[in-house]
Amino acid sequence: MNAKTLLRGFSEIDPRYLEAAMQAGADAEGEPETGAKAHAKSPPEAEAMPVVTVHRNVGKRLRIAGWAAAAACLLLVGGAMLHLRQSAKENVLIPPASQDDLYVEITGTAATALTTVSAQTVTTHTTAAGHIVSTAGTLPPEDEFTPSEPPQPAFTEGSTAAQTVLTQTAVQTALTDGETAPSAETRATEDAGVHPFRPGTAYAGQMPVLVAMADRSGTLPGGMQFEAVNDAQAVLQYLAGDDPAVTVGEGQKDSSTADFIMRSPEMLRVCWQTADHRWEEYGVQSAVLDADGVLHLSVCMYSGGGQTETAPWIYETALLFAGGSMPAIRDVQLDLQYFEEQNGISQWLAFNAALQDDVQIQYAQ
Amino acid sequence: MDDCEIIELFFQRDERALSETSGRYGGMCCRLAKRILGSQEDAEECCNDVLLKLWNAIPPDRPQRFAAYLVRVVRNTALDLYEKLHAAKRGGTQTAVALDELAECLPAPDDVEEAQSAAETGEMLNRFLADLPDQTRNIFVLRYVYLMPVKDIAAKTGVSVSKVKVVLHRTRNALKKWMGGEIP
Structure with a gap:
């Protein structure tokens, strides 16, 4: 049999299958094309904001050269300023030196926050530096994608983050000389702060904003963008599958809420696309920040069988950090976590090498 | 009428x-x-x-x-x-792309009997398609019977393009494995 015979063979399949597909495809005369639910979401209105991306040389390790002052990129509602400290030596992304630099008013309720988070898979762990890191990826339904490693169980309403976050081992690892392990009560409080949303709770307060939204349109030249969103409502929207817009409050507001507001998660959203469409990527992506400040991004790749598409696909993931503890990101590395290919390790290596070549990370000064 | x-x-x-x-x-x-x-x-x-x-x-x-x-x-x-x-060349049409894609489903040449008729192939495909979930089958049929482009399939069926690609890829792999058993 050859491919032509196989293609012709499709003409002879059961007519019921033809009709069912015809109905599903609704190939009606003059029917307008409707937009598909796409993983590449339409970007927020961000034309006034400079794109902040990270650039690396092809085939070399990614480096973050530093952040440009991005005052013009904030959604300005009077008085909001962005301060970023750049380390010339270390080339790191470092949060503002103090929370006096910038504040955002956050108001809203989190009536469905826990439910929404439960619908996502949140992988949480503690780095050796003591940062509590969570990742919330957008998982396709199980029948679409089987990850090579099962994700951590999601938060469920009423559970404390201690079940998945801090362990005794991790706490010990995080300690430096002279520090003592937090008491169980303290730990529970800290754990609760990692996942602070409580149904029906109104909250207001101030949180530092690191970077505003960046353009994620389909016309991206092929790059990776970081956007640190420290707006609780935006985080909620993101977890709900929406495309949140960051809003910046006017001036500085005094915090007048419970501690968990200040420990509300910060979200670092990372999105990227492949410039070369030889490789198609799909499925969940994950991000992990290790003790050295290296951001590991995992993608799932498979060969598209030669089919090319003209529109680049933009994929994103997000990291949630405990409020006020956004760690320094010193480097970024792309890891091929999973691939679908039948030819074993040689193909895996080929995929991995191609991945490094194809994904262009651009950093704007 | x-x-x-x-x-x-x-x-x-x-x-x-x-x-x-x-x-x-x-x-x-x-x-x-x-x-x-x-x-x-x-x-x-x-x-x-x-x-x-x-x-x-x-x-x-x-x-x-x-x-x-x-x-x-x-x-x-x-x-x-x-x-x-297109006896001499092919390319640029959905047919050419579909032929490339379906070529992946075929076992290695030395494992395959030559010259199966379209009717026999159709019967074999029916047995394969019967076990597929409805949506998967519809997407597969839209692609390889109606040769509908992936984006159109996504738009018409209301699923993402990524999902359509995933479904097609996995179903082709499944067909390849299945045909390896069907074809002596």
């Missing part, structure tokens, strides 16, 4: 059967033919050939499902014309 009445016109050798068929299904046939052939002119030529073939085939055929019968005739006619026109 419904499909039964159109078929009755064929049996009565009433030429209104052709105009009714064209009016009811002309757009669909032309779009399918164009996807296969890549050219509006060739598609129109194909559709004219299809009407002639219908006139000659009905009677004695009395299709129970006229739309599906029509799809088969259009498809086979367009593929015949495609082979004639």
Whole structure:
């Protein structure tokens, strides 16, 4: 049999299958094309904001050269300023030196926050530096994608983050000389702060904003963008599958809420696309920040069988950090976590090498 | 006029059967033919050939499902014309892409019997398709029967393009494994 015979063979399949597909495809005369639910979401209105991306040389390790002052990129509602400290030596992304630099008013309720988070898979762990890191990826339904490693169980309403976050081992690892392990009560409080949303709770307060939204349109030249969103409502929207817009409050507001507001998660959203469409990527992506400040991004790749598409696909993931503890990101590395290919390790290596070549990370000064 | 009445016109050798068929299904046939052939002119030529073939085939055929019968005739006619026109080269059409994709489903040449007929292949595909979930089957059929582009499949079925690609890829792999068992 050859491919032509196989293609012709499709003409002879059961007519019921033809009709069912015809109905599903609704190939009606003059029917307008409707937009598909796409993983590449339409970007927020961000034309006034400079794109902040990270650039690396092809085939070399990614480096973050530093952040440009991005005052013009904030959604300005009077008085909001962005301060970023750049380390010339270390080339790191470092949060503002103090929370006096910038504040955002956050108001809203989190009536469905826990439910929404439960619908996502949140992988949480503690780095050796003591940062509590969570990742919330957008998982396709199980029948679409089987990850090579099962994700951590999601938060469920009423559970404390201690079940998945801090362990005794991790706490010990995080300690430096002279520090003592937090008491169980303290730990529970800290754990609760990692996942602070409580149904029906109104909250207001101030949180530092690191970077505003960046353009994620389909016309991206092929790059990776970081956007640190420290707006609780935006985080909620993101977890709900929406495309949140960051809003910046006017001036500085005094915090007048419970501690968990200040420990509300910060979200670092990372999105990227492949410039070369030889490789198609799909499925969940994950991000992990290790003790050295290296951001590991995992993608799932498979060969598209030669089919090319003209529109680049933009994929994103997000990291949630405990409020006020956004760690320094010193480097970024792309890891091929999973691939679908039948030819074993040689193909895996080929995929991995191609991945490094194809994904262009651009950093704007 | 419904499909039964159109078929009755064929049996009565009433030429209104052709105009009714064209009016009811002309757009669909032309779009399918164009996807296969890549050219509006060739598609129109194909559709004219299809009407002639219908006139000659009905009677004695009395299709129970006229739309599906029509799809088969259009498809086979367009593929015949495609082979004639593209004997030397192929590319740039959904047919070429579909052929590349389906080539992945075939076991290694030395494991395969040669020259299976389309009818036998169709029966084999039916057995494969019967076990698929409805949505997967629909997407697979839309791609390889109707040669609908992936983006159009996504738009029409209301799923993401990524999902369509995933479904097609996995189903092709499943077909490849399945055919490895079916073909001695």
